Amino acid sequence: MHESKRKVLVIEDSITSMKVIKHLLKGADLEPIGAASLREAREVLSRSGSDEYLCAVVDYCLPDAPEGEAIDFSIEYNVPTIVITGRLDEVTRTNVLAKDVVDYIPKENAQVYEYLVRLVQRLDKNREIGVLVVDDSRLSRTMISSLLKRHNFNTYEAEDGEEGLAALRQYKNIKLVITDENMPNMTGLEMVAEIRRTISKDDLAIIGLSGKGSSALSARFIKSGANDYLNKPYCHEEFFCRVMQNIEYVESIEAIRRASNTDYLTGLPNRRHFFTRIQANLRIAPGNVILGIVDVDQVKWINKQYGYEAGDNVLKSIAKLIEKYFTDCHISRFGGEEFCIYSSGQDTENLLEQYRTFCMEVAQSKIDVGGQFVGFAVNVGISGHFNGDIKETLHFADTNLQKAKEKGDNQIVYS
Structure with a gap:
């Protein structure tokens, strides 16, 4: 049976931008559904419902929604929302990132549209990927997990290094670990070192976190085997970029291995x-x-x-x-x-x-x-x-x- 393409709702009043976005999404084997206003978007979702849509690409300023009202609309419908806008001021950026959006993309140049398509494709791939969040603070774990869920990741939580190691043994789809340093029983650094005894950087990415902001700590994380490091508090945009970068690194290594181990004609192992x-x-x-x-x-x-x-x-x-x-x-x-x-x-x-x-x-x-x-x-x-x-x-x-x-x-x- 033929599998239908994943739909993407594009709410954009610019004819030129709509054409470019639709062209790129079709090239990525996705089905763009266009709406030039908030009113049209309401009609689209009232006919089909939100479950059919992988995500929505929403322009911040529309004729009948000049202050981001369309963003709130797609979020209310539980559709993962990517915001695009020609407004480059800090107030607009702050207002957008305060909402539960996937990402915020300013219309600065042609490259941002390529990034948009890459981001949409990631939302589909992320459904199969697990991310483990290790932190003794429930509030911090919940916040990080909620950010990851916006990108469709499967999230798992642990409150110290020992629980983190147990989760890794239990869930085989985990491709990324995000860990704090200061935890009881086993610290983040100790857990990273233990993980690297059996799992390489090529198979599992690790991002270290800490609120101390010490350059020495970031170096210790990297030397212990982490792929990356972030200081708390961090910008949501940077967080998502780091997560995407590390996941794609692991995937690229997997792709290289598959290519080197697979017969090109039949797809069987070589x-x-x-x-x-x-x-x-x-x-x-x-x-x-x-x-x-x-x-x-x-x-x-x-x-x-x-x-x-x-x-x-x-x-x-x-x-x-x-x-x-x-x-x-x-x-x-x-x-x-x-x-x-x-x-x-x-x-x-x-x-x-x-x-x-x-x-x-x-x-x-x-x-x-x-x-x-x-x-x-x-x-x-x-x-x-x-x-x-x-x-x-x-x-x-x-x-x-x-x-x-x-x-x-x-x-x-x-x-």
């Missing part, structure tokens, strides 16, 4: 990542190791006859079938036309039946090449021999693969 995962598995559960090599026949012939796109589609089809049938195994595109499937601790006969069913479906599969349906086949060599050296197991599987090829298409040889 050969290098496959061996890394196997070595980790062997340390934990080395029992009943079974390794299979799947070789796709006719790919070179299909490339020559129908073009490389057709051959790529065959490989992608095989990858999807492997994912379908071997959900409890470590799988990989091993290179070229070969895929590798590793399992440990599984019942051998059940696993062999999965291979047989997989080959039967491959035999019935075809790809569409310009209206012509082209079939393909695989052969599988499987080894259950393991004496501690996975390379030797691979050798036996490859030997069985050659025997399977000699027998014909969609054949399995196991020893």
